[in-house]
Amino acid sequence: MSRNGHNGRLDVRKTYKMLIGGAFVRSESGRALDVEAPGGRWLGHVCRASRKDFRNAVVAARKAAPGWANTTAYLKGQILYRAAEMLEGRAAGFETVLQSIGLSAPAAKAEVADSIDLLVYYAGWSDKYLQVFGAVNPVASSHFNFSVTEPMGVVAFVAGEKRPLLDLVAGIAPIIVGGNAVVALSTGRAAVAAMELGEVLETSDLPGGVVNLLCGLRSELIAQTAGHMDVNALVVQGGDAKEAASLREACALNLKRFFLRPDRSRDDEDPYRILDTVEIKTTWHPVGG
Amino acid sequence: MTDTATISKGSDWGYAPAPESTDHIRLKDRYGLFIDGKFTPPASGKYFKTINPANEKVLAEVAEAGEKDVDRAVQAARKAHDKVWRKMSGRERGKYVYRIARIIQERARELAVVESMDGGKPIRESRDVDIPLSAAHFFYHAGWADKLSYAFPGKKVSPVGVAGQIIPWNFPLLMVAWKVAPALACGNTVVLKPAETTPLTALLFAEICQEAGLPDGVFNLVTGAGATGAALVKHPDLDKVAFTGSTDVGKAIQKALAGRGTKLTLELGGKAAHIIFEDATIDQAVEGIINGIYFNQGHVCCAGSRLFVQESVEEEVIAKLKARMETLIVGDPLDKNTDIGAINSRAQCDRINDYLKIGVEEGAELFQTRCSVPGKGFWVRPSFFTKVAQSHRIVQEEIFGPVLAIQTFRTLNEALEKANNTPYGLSGGVWTDKGSKIFKVTRGIRAGVIWANTFNKFDPTSPFGGYKESGYGREGGRHGLKPYVELT
Numbered sequence: 001m002s003r004n005g006h007n008g009r010l011d012v013r014k015t016y017k018m019l020i021g022g023a024f025v026r027s028e029s030g031r032a033l034d035v036e037a038p039g040g041r042w043l044g045h046v047c048r049a050s051r052k053d054f055r056n057a058v059v060a061a062r063k064a065a066p067g068w069a070n071t072t073a074y075l076k077g078q079i080l081y082r083a084a085e086m087l088e089g090r091a092a093g094f095e096t097v098l099q100s101i102g103l104s105a106p107a108a109k110a111e112v113a114d115s116i117d118l119l120v121y122y123a124g125w126s127d128k129y130l131q132v133f134g135a136v137n138p139v140a141s142s143h144f145n146f147s148v149t150e151p152m153g154v155v156a157f158v159a160g161e162k163r164p165l166l167d168l169v170a171g172i173a174p175i176i177v178g179g180n181a182v183v184a185l186s187t188g189r190a191a192v193a194a195m196e197l198g199e200v201l202e203t204s205d206l207p208g209g210v211v212n213l214l215c216g217l218r219s220e221l222i223a224q225t226a227g228h229m230d231v232n233a234l235v236v237q238g239g240d241a242k243e244a245a246s247l248r249e250a251c252a253l254n255l256k257r258f259f260l261r262p263d264r265s266r267d268d269e270d271p272y273r274i275l276d277t278v279e280i281k282t283t284w285h286p287v288g289g
Numbered sequence: 290m291t292d293t294a295t296i297s298k299g300s301d302w303g304y305a306p307a308p309e310s311t312d313h314i315r316l317k318d319r320y321g322l323f324i325d326g327k328f329t330p331p332a333s334g335k336y337f338k339t340i341n342p343a344n345e346k347v348l349a350e351v352a353e354a355g356e357k358d359v360d361r362a363v364q365a366a367r368k369a370h371d372k373v374w375r376k377m378s379g380r381e382r383g384k385y386v387y388r389i390a391r392i393i394q395e396r397a398r399e400l401a402v403v404e405s406m407d408g409g410k411p412i413r414e415s416r417d418v419d420i421p422l423s424a425a426h427f428f429y430h431a432g433w434a435d436k437l438s439y440a441f442p443g444k445k446v447s448p449v450g451v452a453g454q455i456i457p458w459n460f461p462l463l464m465v466a467w468k469v470a471p472a473l474a475c476g477n478t479v480v481l482k483p484a485e486t487t488p489l490t491a492l493l494f495a496e497i498c499q500e501a502g503l504p505d506g507v508f509n510l511v512t513g514a515g516a517t518g519a520a521l522v523k524h525p526d527l528d529k530v531a532f533t534g535s536t537d538v539g540k541a542i543q544k545a546l547a548g549r550g551t552k553l554t555l556e557l558g559g560k561a562a563h564i565i566f567e568d569a570t571i572d573q574a575v576e577g578i579i580n581g582i583y584f585n586q587g588h589v590c591c592a593g594s595r596l597f598v599q600e601s602v603e604e605e606v607i608a609k610l611k612a613r614m615e616t617l618i619v620g621d622p623l624d625k626n627t628d629i630g631a632i633n634s635r636a637q638c639d640r641i642n643d644y645l646k647i648g649v650e651e652g653a654e655l656f657q658t659r660c661s662v663p664g665k666g667f668w669v670r671p672s673f674f675t676k677v678a679q680s681h682r683i684v685q686e687e688i689f690g691p692v693l694a695i696q697t698f699r700t701l702n703e704a705l706e707k708a709n710n711t712p713y714g715l716s717g718g719v720w721t722d723k724g725s726k727i728f729k730v731t732r733g734i735r736a737g738v739i740w741a742n743t744f745n746k747f748d749p750t751s752p753f754g755g756y757k758e759s760g761y762g763r764e765g766g767r768h769g770l771k772p773y774v775e776l777t
Contacts (some may be wrong), residue, residue, distance in 0.1 A: 255555070
């Protein structure tokens with residue numbers, strides 16, 4: 001992030017903003033967090049999202065959800081692929097950012113490459129998972145009966161911090177390829193990678209509001225993700241058993257679907273993650289004259 | 290009405306009684322708990338009575354399981370799981386489940402009669418729907434037992450472990466089947482708690498497990514009321530809980546399990562929208578409305594309890610609905626002429642009557658048929674409300690009785706908006722002759738099961754379950770296996 005100038009030129013620093021409803025915004029609270037490199041060197045500021053920011057992001061996501069749900073699978077796949085293209089084009093910049101927050105050069109390079117490939121992986125699932133997870137059911141009566149996947153609607157995702165970019169991509173991609181809109185929260189120094197990813201997504205033909213990115217404090221915002229009445233599902237990475245228990249309990253409020261993902265997951269490539277945040281709808285119709 | 294000749298039936302033309310015989314039913318006076326393959330008395334020595342809601346006569350006494358009994362049942366299930374059932378090949382497991390399906394078919398008439406006696410549903414329904422579907426569920430799932438790797442491509446499939454299952458009183462044996470068949474087929478063992486008003490067919494099912502030679506402890510049955518269910522949910526050695534019942538209890542269960550991470554599936558309440566467009570075949574749609582709300586006395590979580598009629602056909606639909614409703618026979622559940630049986634319990638009857646009062650107080654207009662009802666037992670005449678608003682409690686809350694709330698709409702989008710204006714999302718229905726409209730509406734309704742030009746159809750191959758506050762997880766079909774497997 002903050003680099004000293006070369007050749008006597010002063011760098012133009014970036015103000016990291018959150019992504020809500022297709023717009024880059026600061027926290028409505030006006031608050032910011034310091035980001036430090038692992039050694040303690042000050043790197044800059046990111047926003048400290050408030051609960052109100054989260055609510056605003058849910059409103060934006062809810063507004064975007066029907067349009068995204070009705071986007072053809074082919075187009076959704078192309079948009080995810082486009083995101084991979086954009087990320088590839090900015091790979092060097094992402095590697096620099098990841099290194100600035102503590103990753104080694106090879107680790108940063110690997111993480112960016114894995115993130116790009118994961119977007120391509122899920123892009124490819126867009127027009128296939130329904131064929132794998134849907135069904136035509138041989139009912140014992142004169143009816144045509146079939147089961148399809150449908151998006152749940154608005155999904156909240158709380159990313160881990162261990163893999164600043166990859167955790168976020170691995171969480172978001174299966175959610176949006178399932179046709180949902182997402183409000184993702186990135187915390188700690190991972191947030192700088194998250195805010196960079198927002199710029200990638202905004203140049204990928206992804207409609208505004210489909211992915212909303214917040215950064216802030218997990219302890220401050222996570223209860224809100226579970227308690228919000230207009231969120232259909234919550235996917236949380238990492239955390240301890242106590243946190244998971246309180247989230248699962250709070251999700252009972254509106255029977256939000258809750259999924260816990262481990263830190264340092266080894267199975268990012270898993271179509272069953274798409275299945276987590278879609279519903280199965282079964283339709284009957286008589287067969288006859 | 291029309292110029293078609295009609296026969297005036299007068300008072301002498303009623304249906305002659307056609308009661309199903311009960312001679313062949315041999316109920317015990319008292320039933321114990323079924324734990325580790327044997328019927329045993331409860332630790333407390335306490336029993337409760339189960340009655341016939343059509344005449345309030347006691348049918349049998351049933352053990353009330355307490356924490357100690359539940360613990361014994363879970364231990365038996367754990368032992369059977371670890372030592373026997375988990376290790377058994379899928380093929381052998383499947384053969385046991387096939388045996389169960391066959392014995393249900395063999396004892397079908399007995400099960401149907403007991404189901405109607407204990408729960409109040411018309412014999413036509415228990416005979417033609419509940420019992421055959423129960424057998425079909427076991428037959429369908431039996432075949433999955435050795436084919437699970439094909440259900441979950443790319444994954445290694447293993448059982449979850451011991452499942453605690455709690456079922457409601459509206460489809461007693463069928464709910465046993467929905468819960469137990471996939472659990473056993475996938476290699477899990479079970480502790481099941483049936484509803485306190487309808488334990489008898491579950492107890493007969495325990496006998497069937499004995500007859501099938503099912504290894505001891507694979508299926509265990511603990512009878513009792515809410516406290517027994519709470520003790521089961523609380524037991525720390527369950528790997529999975531499956532519950533069908535009210536949304537409030539479902540939420541309480543999720544909270545109770547929050548700290549343990551026990552797998553959970555919930556099949557909860559509903560307030561299904563049933564949408565009738567002007568281009569529907571109205572006569573068939575009226576049959577659909579009847580089936581949607583008056584099937585099983587309306588004790589159906591997916592009942593079509595909110596009717597939306599396009600304004601242009603409102604008069605016609607309501608006139609035909611009234612005429613059809615007047616032909617419904619309310620009475621003895623064991624009579625083959627009966628369309629609507631007894632309300633399951635006094636408590637439920639009171640609850641429905643409360644809602645009828647609430648509806649009137651809220652300003653809606655009540656219609657009830659003029660049929661006679663027996664003096665003893667619990668009965669509600671087929672009812673509907675017109676002039677209702679979205680905000681009315683009879684529109685928002687699940688009544689679980691033969692009470693329909695009728696609203697109108699002008700455009701498709703208005704119908705969808707009203708249909709989806711509920712926290713529930715279990716089922717929905719649409720009647721129209723236009724194909725593209727069917728797909729628009731079936732896609733637009735936020736619910737897990739949609740019936741187009743039909744209603745209240747069920748099949749073991751067809752996944753069933755809700756969106757939103759109607760719960761999560763599916764039962765039936767390939768999707769219904771997932772709650773009972775670990776995928777790695």
